Amino acid sequence: MKVVVIGGTGLIGSKLVGKLEEQGHEAVAAAPNTGVNTLTGEGLADVLKGAAVVVDVSNSPSWEDEAVMTFFRTSTTNLLGAEAEAGVTHHVALSVVGTDRLQESGYFRAKQAQEELIKASGMPYSIVHATQFFEFIKGIADISTDGNTVRLPAAKFQPMYSDDVAAAVGRTAVGTPVNGIVEIAGPDVFQLDELIRQTLADANDPRTVVTDPHAPYSGAELQETTLLPGPDAQLAQTKLSDWLALQK
Template identity: 50%
Template sequence: MKIVIIGGTGLIGSQVTTLLKNQHEVIAASPSMGVNTLTGEGLDKVLENAKVVIDVSNSPSFADEDVMHFFKTSSKNLLNAAKKAGVEHLIALSVVGTSKLQESGYFRAKQIQEDLIKASDTPYTIVQATQFYEFAGGIAAMSTVDGKIHLSESYIQPIASADVASFIASRISEKPEMGILEIGGPEKWPIYEWITNYLNKKNDNTEVIKDLKATYSGAATELNTLVAENAFKLGSTYYEDWISVPGNLK
């Protein structure tokens, strides 16, 4: 079976490629490989005879206008090419809580991506994952104001990227869901507690402030906005086990 992975050289895409390449014809598509969903370059050719397309691509810029342009344009180009090629299953990675985080430019763009997929003629499965363990540092950075990290008491349910990749790879043999499947990590943490734990393990003494008004990527959150309340599957990798692996603490 031919499988094309859009964003195939990224964090998730590279792992999915590794999991599938020995059993299937797998193409890890990316701009560096001559496939660009934003311009449409190489899409028709790479999707020829593809049965499954996996979209784990992401915008190179998170500025509001840039990210909206990326997901809207890329999704339209990919869906048009998928229809022409007769793709039987599009599996797209999204984020748990997207519909509740519409104050954020990034999540408005992800909502557009989901809506375009749902309205298309291509059978699909949208996999909404909670935040990756690998992005703890990114959360700390985007929550820093005047040298201090402001985080709310909202719960988060982080997951290892390897568990996300494994789940996505497992869906290629399943029928299209024609809907959303939520996945999350095995534990829920108050977000300030998780990031404080991460910083402590890095010996980073940056002050973390519990701030009820703190936003997540520019959007206000309720207690369970960032957790998989209707989880189809939970990851098996616990954070303490993951972070104890050499190289994971960055």
């Protein structure tokens, strides 16, 4: 089966291409640095020839509200149109658990717009909602820092390993379209402020984590369960402690 991975040279995309190839599929990494640009349409028709499945794990280069909305609207519209012409039979997109609950955020409004375009396209589809990745935990601290203080709410948080994300997206891609959302998450639930506090302490980072219920997360205020998946989520096996051990 030919599977085209849009964003196929990034963190998730490169892992996904490798996993699909291991299973005997023809996986093609498509990105601007491989001559495929979903914003302009460059290279789309050629790369989609003979493809059965397209997996979109691309991301906007800018998180500024207008830019990210333009990226996801334009990219998704161009991609779905090219897929229809090429006879693609399954569109898979990677999105985020809680997207519909984070609409104060310009980024998540753009992700919601992407999902609505997919649902309205008539293309058989599967949208994978993943929780945040272990690899982004430090980044959450960084974007929440003011001076030497990190302000975060005490919301629940269920992160997962990027390898497990790629594996779940791969299973979805070669399966039957669900025409709905598949949720995936890590095996353990943490409290966001406590997790970042412990992570910084373990790294001998001098920043202080202050618990603030109104501190924004990507521009949105969190309720306790905003970032948690529903009861039917597929839970990954890799624990945060396992991943941390791999980093040493």
